[in-house]
Amino acid sequence: MATFVDPVADAAEACEGLRGLAHATRAFEDPADMYRVLGEVSGSVRLLRQVLDQLSRAHADHRDIAFIDDRVPAEAVALAAADELHQAADGLDEVADRVMRAHEASGRIAWHTHTIPEPERSRxxxxxxxxxxxxxxxxxxxxxxxxxxxxxxxxxxxxxxxxxxxxxxxxxxxxxxxxxxxxxxxxxxxxxxxxxxxxxxxxxxxxxxxxxxxxxxxxxxxxxxxAFSGVTSESPPRAAEGTDWFAPTSAHGASSSVGRSL
Structure with missing residues (x-):
């Protein structure tokens, strides 16, 4: 659960949630779920921009107490971090817009249920x-x-x-x-x-x-x-090789074959 007051704990929970989402979105059993996921992601991108802005401002606000390891003041380093975070936040504006448009487009799709054809019965x-x-x-x-x-x-x-x-x-x-x-x-x-x-x-x-x-x-x-072997009533059970069921019968060679009259 989010604490809303502890940024360290909430950042860890957000990271864990994104890790789970990255795993879960590898496959979708129901494509219609993508619209709902995109809605959450779209809102998350906006919130991430807010987080980066706030981190940028915090670096700038606390630059007077910034030091590097040898106790040398590091105000410039804090301002550099703030600037990078500010640019990253600005870069998310385009990401947020594109995700929002993708969300809108996904909402116009009517996903049909996948029908797995039954294997044709062998006959x-x-x-x-x-x-x-x-x-x-x-x-x-x-x-x-x-x-x-x-x-x-x-x-x-x-x-x-x-x-x-x-x-x-x-x-x-x-x-x-x-x-x-x-x-x-x-x-x-x-x-x-x-x-x-x-x-x-x-x-x-x-x-x-x-x-x-x-x-x-x-x-x-x-x-x-x-298929039709042309066995006659006088023939042995096995048809002669090369007999053609579909060849016309000569006038003096008419015969009948009863499918292995048993």
């Missing part, structure tokens, strides 16, 4: 089923007549839960990006994504894979461009 997808040719035509007709929800409900019959997920990991049909070509249509609902292309004659369904499931080896996860 992965497992293949459920892929059909092309005549088998796809039936589903494409269903989508055309009853809508994409009906198509998802129909293809979801090939989803056997953990068994389908396990087969997808084994066969490398876990995708970091949705498997879809440039001209494909996609629709997401209930954790599934339906991808279909009436012109190319194929339709596929993938299911979102929760992050809580252990991560497979990197070689088991393929890029989206390799």
């Amino acid at each position: 992965r997808w497992v293949n459920v089923v892929f059909l092309q040719g005549s088998e796809a035509d039936e589903v494409l007709d269903l989508i055309d007549v009853e809508g994409v929800q009906a198509g998802i409900a129909h293809l979801a019959q090939w989803d056997f839960g953990d068994e389908t997920t396990g087969a997808a990991f084994v066969n490398g049909e876990v995708y970091d990006e949705l498997p879809a070509g440039q001209w494909d249509r996609s629709f997401e609902a209930d954790g599934y994504v339906l991808t279909y292309n009436p012109q190319m004659g194929y339709v596929g369904l993938v299911r979102e894979h929760p992050d809580t499931t252990p991560t497979p080896d990197e070689e088991e996860v393929v890029a989206a461009r390799d």
Whole structure:
């Protein structure tokens, strides 16, 4: 607490307060607090000028009892200190004006609350089923007549839960990006994504894979461009290398692939 009568004690307290302020102003959790701090600092600069003026006057008033160590009168030294203090006080006038203008400008600012964006949830997808040719035509007709929800409900019959997920990991049909070509249509609902292309004659369904499931080896996860492996009902579980889901099917090579019919 300030004594208002003991300049030594009050100077020590003021110094300690400034030390605390210098530490506290290294960061502001709420930028709006800067306006209030500037108001206090602005007033403090004015008071500091008053202190320097008073110290200058005190040196001049007591110059007749000023001595240096060898008892030689030091009136000139006291006056020199008074002059330096007076100039320092005058120099604070510009500081006070600038701080005051900064305080006024800060008062015109409406600080918006910082919003920390939530990290985007990582999503992965497992293949459920892929059909092309005549088998796809039936589903494409269903989508055309009853809508994409009906198509998802129909293809979801090939989803056997953990068994389908396990087969997808084994066969490398876990995708970091949705498997879809440039001209494909996609629709997401209930954790599934339906991808279909009436012109190319194929339709596929993938299911979102929760992050809580252990991560497979990197070689088991393929890029989206390799998503649809073109496994046929007669093919072994592993798709032939280089099969392109998005390539048009020849007239005599139409096939279907049910996402690891389990």
